[in-house]
Structure formats: structure tokens, C-alpha cells
Amino acid sequence: MRIGIDVGGTNTDAVLLGQAGVLAKAKTSTTEDVTSGIVTALTDVLEQSGAAAADVTAVMIGTTHFTNAVVQRRDLASVAAIRLGLPATECLPPAVDWPDDLREASGVRPYLVRGGLEFDGREIAPLDLDELDRIAGELRAHDIHSAAITSVFSPIDARMERAAAVHLVERVPSLDITLSHEIGRVGLLERENAAILNASLRDLARRTIAGFLEAVRGLELGAAVYLTQNDGTLMTAEHVERFPVLTFSSGPTNSMRGAGYLSGLSDALVADIGGTTTDVGALTQGFPREASLAVEVGGVRTNFRMPDVLSVALGGGTVVHLDDDARIGPDSVGFRLQQRARVFGGDVLTATDVIAAAGKTNLGDRRLVSDLDARLVADLERRMQEIVDEALDRVRLSTEPLPVIVVGGGRLLVTRAVRGASRMVVPEHSEVANAIGAAIAQVSGQIDRVVSLANTTREAAIAEARADAESQAVKAGADPSTVQLLDAEDVPLAYLPGNASRVHVKVVGDLAAGHRI
């Protein structure tokens, strides 16, 4: 049996998953120390199911804790942002495009160093070790414990980033180092930004992981503890301490994967309808499709692989403005639905009230909205449905009809089949879809590199990348007999000579039974 936990901004959810499916589920408020809320949720599911602690083999945790720290500008540590690339890149130093408040909150100290590579692996300049020595002195003098090292074209060849890390750690042994090539892709500022964010979160990550482990061990669960990352696969707790940014979008990812599990579908569109927004995405082979462009976190441009989720302003609490041409939203009463909505005795006309007036839900007291004109209600219902239809159509990749899975507390807003849906699925237990997504997470290995096809073939490059990805997955805890190819693609790079291509291979496998870190 495994336990999946989702530590959100408001709620901590837990689910106990066994062979038979969902055995127990619990929802409690997230506590400031994080630990207490997890203990409550864990205790709850164990008691409900009567399961023994010894029967739980793994605990998987998905959390938005680190995203929230960035968005709220708190708990961020000072960082040395070291870029290897001079004489190139000089005009735009590290963090040049950050919002001022975030730059201050995270105490970024930018350093530019001679080094870096050209697109074909030649050095731009030899790595300037003397400058690194000088930087090491400053870091010691100012008590800076965390550094991000970003070298030009490191996604092609990471040798300079590694050499710089070795050199710095020899001189500042307590330094936590984040290497950009382990975080992001080609695109210097975006990758560097991601690395700097990661570096600023490492102290928080250490404390948070300790809190998670304390919660689990406190209940005498000997289970291995993992966290889920952006792509829905597992990272060991130790790995999260080094790469907290990889958890940034695990919330939406787990929600979509959980929806897939609950519906039994691996290829579908998913609409998660909450109190304020509807988030839609596409599941392919059980995983959310990834966004291809820069993604902003807290106002900073980054290029993680994040799920392609479209958010529209329609949820259960969305306000309908009768005095403004029956405008729907974008404002919402959010989690105050049960105080403010008319069917609960409040005075705000919300999307939930419209559905109640249409007779399509038993929520609340329908008599409290019986004064609404029937045609108006029908029109509003139709328009709300169209917002959902339109959002789902925008995340499609083709006209092919697909199943549509609807989850979330606001799912009552969908009253007829979505346009272009081959069928509609509204599964049970969807309020803990996030925790379920965490519980079913697999282990992955992933290679994303730029290769020159001048001396090799496309097939050979992909095969080599696949072998590397598979050994990565096994090292991370995958059972080798379950490892499968999830995605393999190569994208020729326009304008770049030397027949360069970006090769991306991802494999996933089940967690090996009894795997311990």
C-alpha cells in the first residue's frame, strides 16, 4: 500500500491506495509548520482503513510549498548567481529581468566570469579560475551558502559548470551548488533564472524535507519517502533538497494524473473546476502534455518542463454580474461560497446558483434563486458551458474526439457533454485527485541534450540518450523490468549549422518493491 499526500496552500490531503483502489482519504488544513498537518492527515487515513504502519511501503508527497515561497517572496536565501560566459553576455547580467521585490527578497549577487561554450562545444574563453578564487573569498566574507552556476551552452556540454563547481567547493566546502544544466534547457536567462530560484530555495528545502520526514517517522512508518516533481514522477527526499524547483508544478500535474487514474484513462482532456478557476490540460499516455514556451514563476521567466495547463476564470464561486450585461466573472467568492452564494443564504449570484436555478444540482436551497428568469438562467448556463468547451478545445492538438474527465469541487458547472468529447467521465474521489496523483507516481529518467548529427545518425543519438535515460531511472529506484519509453523526439535546430538537433528522451518505470534510498 502507498500513501499519497498533497500539501497545498490551504489544504493537506492524504489518500491510502491499495490493490483495490482508494482505501481511505482525508482532508485537513495545511499548518504553518507543515509537519502537523501531514501528521493529522496520515493518522486519519491509517485509522479509517485500519491499516498497519508496516503495510505502507512508500509515502509520496506533492507540494506547492516551494512555488508559494517564490510567489510570496518569503524564506528565500541569499544566492551567488555565477555565470560563465565572458566576454559574451556582459550587457545583461544575472537577474537583470527580475521584478525588483524578488531580486531584493532573494539577495541575488551576480557574478560574470570568463568561460562558457559555443554552440559546437568550443570554448568561448578558458574558465577563469582566478576570478572564481576571488568570488570564493567574497562568499566566505558575506556568509553566502548557496550558488547557482550557469555556463553558456551547458545543455550541450556541462564540463565547465562541473569544473567551476569543483573549484568552488574546494574553497568553500559548505557551499550548496545548483548547476543550471540540471534544471533547464537552452535559453540562457530562463535557465539561469530557474537555477537561481533553485539556489535560493535550498535552505527552505532542507527544513521542509526534515519536517516531512519527521511527520512520517513520527508515526513509525518505515516507508520510503518521495516527492513528486513537475512531470509527475518521483524524486527521493535527498533529490528534492537539491532541486526544490522541480516540484513547482507538481500540483496541477498530480491533479491531472490523479484524474487519469480515477477514470482509467491515459489519453484524455482534463478539466479541473475549482472555486475560482478552471484548469484544463491534455493527458497523453497518462502524463500531462508539456508547455513548450517560457513559463513565468513569481514574475520570473524560466524554462522548466512544466505541464501545459490553461487557466480560465470560471469556477463554482464565479460571480455573475446582472447589472453589467450578465457578465460572468472574472471575480469569484472563492472558498467563501457557502457564506456568500445565494443558495446558501448569501447575497451574491454565483455560477453555482445558476446551476441550482436550472435544476441541475441539489446543492443549497433552490427556492432562494427561484426569482431568476428562466431564459436568463438557460442563457447563463449555456455561456458557462461554452467557456469550458472553448478552454478544452484550446488544449487539443487535433480535432480527434477525446474523452473528457471533469474533476474539482466546481464540476457541477458542466451540465452537458463537452463539444468534441468522445465521452464524459466524472469520477468518484476527485476531491483528492492531487493526492492520488502523488500516490501513483512512477520513477523517471530523462535526457535533454543538443547533439551534432554530423558524426552520428538520428537513430544512434536517440538510442544513446535512451540508454542513459534508462540507467538514470534505475538509479532513481525504478524496477528495470518495468522501464518503458514514454517519449523520444529530436527537433532540428533552425539556423544552427553542424546539423544540430535537440534530443529528448524520457522513460518511466514502477518503483522497485522494497526500494530504499
Added chain:
Amino acid sequence: MWELSERDLPALSIGASLLGTGGGGNPYLGSLRVRELLRAGHRVRVMEPEALSDDDLLAVAGGMGSPVVSFEKIVQGEEEANAVRALEVLAARSVTAIAPFEMGGGNSMAALCVGAQLDVPVVNGDGMGRAFPELQMITYLIYGGRPFPSAIADEKGNHLVFQDGVDAQWLERIARAVTIEMGGHSGLATSLMNGAHCKASIIPGTLGLAYDIGRTVLAARTDKSDPVDAILDATGGRRVLRGKVVDVERTMTKGFARGRIALEGSGDDEGRQVQVDFQNENLVVWEEGAAVATVPDLVTLVTTDRGEPITTEVVRYGYRADVLVLPCPAKLRTERALEVVGPRAFGFDLDYQPAFS
């Protein structure tokens, strides 16, 4: 004389992206460069072509090379200015103004940086009025300017001067080979000219146009009025179709991304289908087998809801887009220009179909 401020940059970026007709590279990094120069106390002054005197000396300045490289190995910052300085040494004279290379895309910002660094005005205009892939496609050269001497500079301190050569096509070939050797991106200065030639050959007003386009789009987004209508008002263009992208085919040939975008109409355009052929930039619009718009007219796709330009790199199924065609500048429509930038120059067996009478 227009003195640019930091506040003008977002509008300029949107307008330059739109004039990029699907290509031209992203102006984001360039606009950051200009911002940093302004914050460091430099000035960006823009002058009208009419204000040039006949014996002013100008160089055309911009960046050359792979957009992928320029997003990863960001420029040192003075490559373009150093290329101009190399020409000044050869001419034994300083330039008195800078003529922009290309207003579509990232190069819109490069000329502004050079003006700031050399402390000379930048002329309101450029050599394309949009984006094009090759050096010889600038009006300064099409209308009799001299491709030699030209200069290229990299971030390391290599400054090459092409003293003399056969023609602009040769310059393009050799400059591109050198650019690759320099690491895939370089600063270029070419078409050293006097004020008289600049006035005669420049496509005037395009910096101002880029700014106006961006400003009206931003205003429309704030007022919640139609940003696409705002673009059409600012440019005298027209909408070919409002609809949805339903397919994108892509092939790679000789380092250029070629392809075809298929769109289906929606609303009033329901039932119609158009295709757009591109080669980094959008080139030809087809409907029912006939070409309804071709290069050098500007074919551009923007998102229906926000008027955001959609580049050929990112376009995919599902985008709600308006296909727009904007009139190309008069200087691109002459027989002489069409030989260099008409559909046949891009491999289409097709004559220019003016989208506006």
C-alpha cells in the same frame, strides 16, 4: 527629434514582433539591452529622414546569425557598435547617424543600442519595413547602395572589414560563413552612405509605426476593445480570416524552417479555409488554390483575443488567430525590389499579388 524612454519599449517590442511577419527573432532581449543602456544614462534619439543633410554619413547596423545562439550566448553588447567603429576607421570619418537594418523582430532594438553607444541619432526607418532572412534584401542596397566596405565584429575582439567585393550576395555568403566561425552570431555594419542616399532609399517611418502599432494594441487591451482592429487601423491592413489553426506542417531545409499553416474560419468566416506558407517568415496566403496575399506584403498571424503576434516557431493546432495582411512599403513593390524580395526570390513560381490596390 524623439527621445526614447524606457516606457516606450513594451509598445516598440510588440510592433516590431508584428512587423516580423512570423520571423525576425524575439525583441525581448534587445529591449532589455536598450533598457539597461537607458538606465546607465545613455540616450536614444530618433530623427526623421528629412532632417538628414545630404552629406551626413550613415552606416546600417544590426545583428546577424542564429536566433537560437542569440538567446543562449547573449551578446557582449557592443558587437554592432564595434562593427560601425571599424568602418569609421576605414572611412577616416565618424558616422553622424545610424540607419536601422530591419524593423521586424529583434534587429529593431540593435540599431537603438548602437545609437546609444555611439551617441548619434537613429533614423526613423529601416531597410525592410518587416523581416527578411538575407543581407541583400535591404532597400539601401537594392537601390544602388554599396555593400562594400562592410564590417563584422564578435564579442571576443575580432573585427573584420570587407574592403571590397563582387556584390551583396557575395557579402551575404561570406559574412554568414564568418558569423558561424565566430560562434553563430555577430554584429554587422554595412552600406556606408551619405544622407542623400539614405533619404532616397530608406523605408521611412517604420520605427514610429512599430511604436504606434504596439501602443494601440496595449491601449485596446486595457480598454477591452478589439486589439486586432487597433492593428488594422494603425497599419491600413486588412484581415484575411479569423479562425483557428488546425494544422502545421514543418520541414527543415538547409537550416531554414519551412512549412504550411492551415486555418479554418470561425464566426462570419465559418466554412472558409486558408493556408499560409512560411520560411521562417510568412510568405504566401492561399485560399481555394489561389494566392490571395504574397511577400513582400506583410502576412502576419496574431492571437484573436490579445493581438499578440504568433511566430512560426510556436504556431500549432488550437491557436485562435487572425490572419492579417499589411501593405508593404512602396519601395518594396518596384520591379527592381521584386527581383530581390518577391515570391520568386523565395522559390515560389508565382508573381507578386498585391493585396491592396
